[in-house]
Amino acid sequence: MSLLTLQNVSRRFGALTALNNISLTVEPGELRAVIGPNGAGKTTLFNLISGFFPPSDGSIMFDGEPIMAVNPAILVKKGIIRTFQITEIFLDLTVYENIRVAVEVAMGISLRPWINAATRAKVNARVEELMEIVKISHKADRVAGEMSHGDQRVVEVGIALSRHPKLLLLDEPTAGMGDEETNHMTDLIRSLNKTQNITILFIEHDMNIVFGVADRITVLDNGTMLAEGTAKEIADNPRVQAAYLGQAA
Amino acid sequence: MSNQNNFRGEIGRRGLIKAGAALGAASLLYPPKPSWGASESPIKIGMVDSTTGNFAVLGQSTIKGAQFAAAEINKKGGVLGRPLQVLVEDDAGSPGTGVDKASRLLDQSQVDFFTGTTNSAVSLSISQYAAAHGKLFVCSGGHVDKLTGPACNWATFRTCSTTWIMTSGNSGTLVKEFGKKWYFLTTDYAFGHSEQDDYTKQVTALGGTIVGGALVPVGTPDFSSYLIQARAAKPDVLCLLLAGDDQINAMKQITQFGINKDIHIAGALFELEQIAALPQAAHYGSWSFEWYWDQPNVPHVHDFAKRYAATYGGQYPSARSWFGYASIHAIALAAEAAKSTDSVKVAKAMEGLVLPPEVALQASAPVYRPEDHQLMLGMFPGTVKPAGKYPDVIKVDAYIPGATIAQTPEQAGCKMVYPS
Amino acid sequence: MVILFNAFNGLIQGAFYALMAVGLSLILGLNGVINFAHGGFMAMAAYFAYTLIPYVGFWGALLIAPILAGAVGYVVEQLIVRRLYLRDPLYSLLATFGLALIIQDLLRTIWGAQGVPLTIPDFLNQPLSDVYFFITGYRLFVVALAIISTIGLFAILRFTRLGIRIRAGNSDLETIAAVGVNIYLLRSANFVLGIMFAGLAGILAAGQIGLTPTMGDELIMPSFVAIVVGGVGSLLGSLVGGLIIGVASGVTAAVYPAATEVIIYVIMGIMLVARPRGLFGQEGLLE
């Protein structure tokens, strides 16, 4: 069974059609990139999947259940976690604190006005584990707002991981990063997919990353789906070359 | 006057328009100067009154009167050979602040006595505080009956009249001359309630009826809806029992609506300060004044008014000034008589104290009644001169000694108990 | 009859709230500041007028005093308010709260705590008829002015360059900044305009009630409520909001006097819960 299935999904804002008749499926364990020029509807697609707003038409199924009119908080519990184009973390808190609050929320203890030593130890262990996974442990006590953009991105991924995502949506994870940071993020994405076995859907502009990492690629253009396939298929697709890669080159 | 006590409450309007430009940080942080020589420790009177808020003008007049009295006393050698010092704190018209300031005066400055208060609610709270802390409190300006009635205590004396004395100063005349149907616009706190109760009793006893009334919250800017209802009730007398700025707001609107043309406007308390704030067209109505600077045949009064006006840049003493003035003198006289600054002893000495003519400044000699500690001051029922110019704005019709119109102590309902 | 009179009187009163609300609303909309000092500026302009009337007459003062208040407003905006635009609304709220204290205190220091009479032209100061005695020429004048200024301001906002920018700024400050409008200048101009309206309202109020340093205190809250009920950013909203609370408190005064003041806050509370953008406001503004 597919993890995520979109069938004939459209989204309109007044007279503007942001997405038109999109159908796609994502299989468990897949690492899927979504590409397309600006205004192609990539972020709208993410907003639909993560429950930011419902589709105007069509159906979205996750894990075999329809999720069109489900609010984001519930979707999070079902396992759809996202990051944002503009990094959304807790800027005045340290890295450790950022991830800790996410862990506590994920453990379902976030309404407790006190905490005992045993629970605290459990929380600590999980936070340390997540910081290891995203390789930020050495900066645990840095205030997030004072760190580089790339590090902040990593923190955001760490926060997202706290909820044990089945489907992780990453909106331009490497945007605005330097080479080293980009490599770090690319490695992270790959390892999350391969070693943590998390299905990932990511929006990306950097073609090197897209072709180097993604199992499959979905190409959007002007609200419609232009093509879908493996890196090689997409690279060879004349329509994609014409409409998108040609432009970029 | 010596200048040590006039650092506050000296806001003469004219003077300050002139001084306005020169006002800088210096005036904001004008520190209290030590008073008197270092040899004698002063007798301290803590004065809690309004220098800001709804009662600021009245409070400032009271403070000026008190400081004027203190200066007179100090010039003549003080009390018990010690200088008298008046320490002023602003209650901002709020009972809570008043109590805070009283506790500050007592704890920090160790005052010997309390005086002041314009807002009746503040008077009641200070009275309670003073009694609880064993200090004499001479209330200068809160009129509410129960202060020297059911809520009386050994520590509290009052210089200004009760609302009963004030209302009975003119209720008879008003009913006789203007009619039996009355409507009240009453300020919604202790003072107003007390006035309305008293008028109601007196007017009903004289065969009048109360055709309606409304309680108005303090600080109401617009009276139009109240006036519509008042006029609809078609009273003979529209009785204004408001305080502070509210009275001014109401009277301005009454004038604009022309209501004073067919309904007689009257009330008990109306102050010199308020008249000064009203446009000429709003100079009307019958009131029960508590003191007036122009009493042609009474000794000392004109002299006092002249000296006062000279001290305060042409400002004439109002009833409020006299309250402050008489209260300080009364404390000084009682302390001299008691040969002590112990509050209980001074309170005992103050019971039955008769104000001498140069302090009383009126045709009778008022006494602090021992049974309830209420000063038997006289009333000056009269009207506002329609064409009067400040300070000559009041036409006094009569002088009624307080003892003739006050409730008996039994009626007032005071049970005096001293601490054992 | 009394209820009807009160309802009608409430309309007049409401127009008055609306006039005060206009300036408040402008500043809230574009400057994003809840101006607690508005009442202070009202009283300030009224004192200016009181001082000017002997020299330039009532009408001259009505014209000049708001401009003087506006000038003070400009200084205040430059020195204080503009530093806070980029910060949490908490800061401008507290700054204007403190400013209100300072203005009130300075007014009292300069002109005295004692109220002063602000005289208005005699011909305005008369009831128009004996039955409808509460409709004086002056109050009608105030109502007319409230309507004219609302419409006039509406026209300014619709048809002049400044107005169009202010409106655009109300809905999206970043965008108009991006197209090269100097938003700081725009905000200054808007603030001054708002203060001038406060001044106008203050002078007119002082013609009807006593002129004291605390005059603005009790007037400011109802007009604040009028804005919220009518909808932030909408002038028509402020006018209608003013009328609604005017009538509501007028009728309540006749039916259940004890609730006269509470009623407008109840209305505001209900409105904020049920329709937070108010009657005519935009969704999500300032949120």
Added chain:
Amino acid sequence: MSSQATEIKHDAAPLQKPAFQQRYAFICLAVALLTVPVWLPLLGGYTDLASRVLIFALAAMGLNLLLGFTGGLSFGHAAYFGLGAYGTGLMLANYTHSTLLAVAVGTMIGGLAATLLGPIAVRRRGIYFSMITIAIGQMFYFIAVRWNSFTGGEDGLTGFSRQPIHMPGFTISLHTTSFYYLVLVCFAVGSWILWTILNSPLGHVFVAIRENQKRLTFLGIRVDVYIAVSFAISGFVVALAGSLDALLDNFTSPDNLKYTLSGNLLIICVLGGMRNFWGPLVGAFIFVLVQDYISSITQNWMTVIGLVFVLSVIFFPLGAMGFFRRRSRS
């Protein structure tokens, strides 16, 4: 900064200082507060003033849970302060001679009101949130002013006084000094509760709400529920302070419900530093002392207080504690 930061213990969120230094400062504070009746008169102060500082500090710390740590700008917390005060006053005046019971009831009334009304306010954010809180506060103010027979109206509520506390074996008189210690105990309990909460998962979420509501929503949290919880807790603490304030003066009045008091509580938080746990204590110390001192030496005290508002907002938005913290970091 970095050398300090490495010493930070993970579980000491609100105070970002080394633990030993924290403990040292805390002990100094505790000793200073415990010995107030001894040293304060030597400096020309008086004990009731210290009680007032602690009462306002407690109220501001309660408010600061919502304001500084959860990021909710309530301009109506005077309502809960006043309800606490009226609840306690009315209990003592009419129903009981037990001071502690009266305090408990006052705190419950104010706190429950915040619990019930918070959910209404938290439906909106930003300036609208502030406006709803003002509206609610003003409603209570006018009810207190108008409901004369019950509340004493404009005159305020009198006719009650704090009664000695009878314990098995001994009695606490609650005169000036012993009342100060009662206030101190309440302050200690209140700040311990707040501290515990801030170091719990719940408190972590509060701070996270202040930082980024969107992120939390997409972690699966209903943010408004948490703000309402913060509102309620803060209401209980503020009500406790209000209840003590009624006992301090044996009096309460509608002023304790008015928006001006809300403004004062806010400025206390800002003065001391909203982001700092002890900031409101410092702020209350400054504000109450300045107000007490200035209003006695000049008639123009309003200008001074007004300047305190304006200047601190412009130049010290982080407050005294924030100022020192920033300096010590750089």
